[in-house]
Amino acid sequence: xxxxxxxxxxxxxxxxxxxxxxxxxxxxxxxxxxxxxxxxxxxxxxxxxxxxxxxxxxxxxxxxxxxxxxxxxxxxxxxxxxxxxxxxxxxxxxxxxxxx
Amino acid sequence: xxxxxxxxxxxxxxxxxxxxxxxxxxxxxxxxxxxxxxxxxxxxxxxxxxxxxxxxxxxxxxxxxxxxxxxxxxxxxxxxxxxxxxxxxxxxxxxxxxxxxxxxxxxxxxxxxxxxxxxxxxxxxxxxxxxxxxxxxxxxxxxxxxxxxxxxxxxxxxxxxxxxxxxxxx
Numbered sequence: 001x002x003x004x005x006x007x008x009x010x011x012x013x014x015x016x017x018x019x020x021x022x023x024x025x026x027x028x029x030x031x032x033x034x035x036x037x038x039x040x041x042x043x044x045x046x047x048x049x050x051x052x053x054x055x056x057x058x059x060x061x062x063x064x065x066x067x068x069x070x071x072x073x074x075x076x077x078x079x080x081x082x083x084x085x086x087x088x089x090x091x092x093x094x095x096x097x098x099x100x
Numbered sequence: 101x102x103x104x105x106x107x108x109x110x111x112x113x114x115x116x117x118x119x120x121x122x123x124x125x126x127x128x129x130x131x132x133x134x135x136x137x138x139x140x141x142x143x144x145x146x147x148x149x150x151x152x153x154x155x156x157x158x159x160x161x162x163x164x165x166x167x168x169x170x171x172x173x174x175x176x177x178x179x180x181x182x183x184x185x186x187x188x189x190x191x192x193x194x195x196x197x198x199x200x201x202x203x204x205x206x207x208x209x210x211x212x213x214x215x216x217x218x219x220x221x222x223x224x225x226x227x228x229x230x231x232x233x234x235x236x237x238x239x240x241x242x243x244x245x246x247x248x249x250x251x252x253x254x255x256x257x258x259x260x261x262x263x264x265x266x267x268x269x270x
Contacts, residue, residue, distance in 0.1 A: 002108050004219040005211050007145070010112045012211075014119050016204040021123035023196035029128045029174060033135050036166070037119055040142055043154075051149040051230065054223025056238040059230065060246075062154050063239065066161050067250045071257030073166045077173045078264035084177050085267075 007048035014041035028083070028090045032076055039069050108148055115141040132170050139163045150222065151230035 014037060021034025043062045050058025084090060118138040122131045139162045146155035228234050239247055 001102075001221045002105060002148075004217045006108065006112075007149070008217065009208055009211055010115065010145075012207040013116055013204065016200055016207065017116070017119040017123055019203060020197070020200040023200055024193050025123065027128060029170065029177075030123070030131055033122055033128075033131055033170065036135065036162075037122065037138065040139065040162075043158075044142060044145060047146055047149050047151045047154055049217075051151060051222050051226035052217075052219040054225035054229065056229045056234060056242075059151055059154055059235060060238055060243045062151075063157070063235070064246060064250060066157060067253065070161060070166060071253055073169055074257050074261040075264065077169055078261040080173060081176060081265045090177065 004048055004052045008045060011041040011044040011048070014038075014044070026091050026093055028080055028092050028095075031092065032073070032080070036069060036073070039065060104148060108145070111141045111144045111148070114138075115145070128174050129171070132167055132174065135170075136163050136167050139167070149230070150226045153230060153232045153235040156232075 018034040018036075018038035018041065021037065022031050025031055025034070043065055046058040046062050046065070048058075050056065050062075080090065083095060087095060089095070115138055118134045118141065121134040122138065125131045125134065139158060143155040143158040143163075146152075146158060229238075
C-alpha cells in the first residue's frame with residue numbers, strides 16, 4: 001500500500017520543477033510547457049485525494065482542468081504566433097512594451 | 101515491495117526525471133518529447149490510483165492534442181539552431197534557483213512536520229468512481245452545469261485562438 005503522502009510529495013516536486021521552468025527559462029514556449037507541468041501536478045493531487053477519499057469531485061475537477069488547459073494552450077500559442085509575427089522573437093526579456 | 105510500490109516508484113522517477121529534462125533542454129522540440137514522456141508517466145500513476153477514464157483522456161488530450169499543437173507552433177516559428185536563445189547563468193537566474201529550492205523544501209517539509217494527510221490506502225469505492233461509467237454518471241448529474249459551461253469556454257478559446265493567430269488584413 002502506498003500512503004497518499006507519496007503522491008502529494010511527488011506532486012510537490014513536479015510543481016516546483018514547473019515553477020523553476022517559469023522562473024529560469026526565457027523561451028516563451030518552454031514557459032508554456034512548464035505551466036502545463038504545474039497544471040498536471042495539481043491534477044495528480046486531485047486524483048490522489050479523489051481515490052483515497054472515495055469521492056468523485058476530484059476527478060470531475062481534473063476533467064475541467066484538462067479542458068481549461070486545452071483552451072489555454074490554444075489561446076497561448078496563438079499569442080506566441082502573433083508575438084513572433086510582430087517582434088520576431090520568443091524571448092520574454094525582449095517583450096517589455098507593457099512594462100511602463 | 102509489492103508490484104504496486106515498484107510501479108509507483110518507477111513511474112515517479114520517470115515523471116520527475118522527464119520534468120527536469122523538459123526544463124533544462126535547450127531545444128524546444130526535445131522538451132516537448134520529454135513532456136510527452138512525463139504525461140505518459142502521470143497517466144500510469146492515474147491507473148494505479150484506479151482512475152482509468154482520467155488516464156485515457158490524459159493520453160488522448162494532453163499527449164495527443166496539446167503536444168501536437170506545441171510541435172506545430174515550434175514548426176511554424178521555425179526555431180532552428182540559429183534561433184537559439186542566449187540563456188546563460190546570471191544573477192537573476194541564481195536568485196530564481198534559490199527561491200525554487202526554498203519553495204520545494206517548504207512544500208515537502210510540510211508533510212514531515214505535520215504528519216501528512218493520514219490516508220494510507222485507497223477507498224474501496226475508488227474502483228467504481230474512476231470508470232467511464234462512474235465519471236459519466238457524476239458528470240451528467242451533479243456536475244452538469246459546469247460541464248455545459250465548459251463548452252462556452254471552449255467556444256471562447258476557439259474564437260480567441262483564431263483572432264489572435266490570424267494575419268492582419270490592413
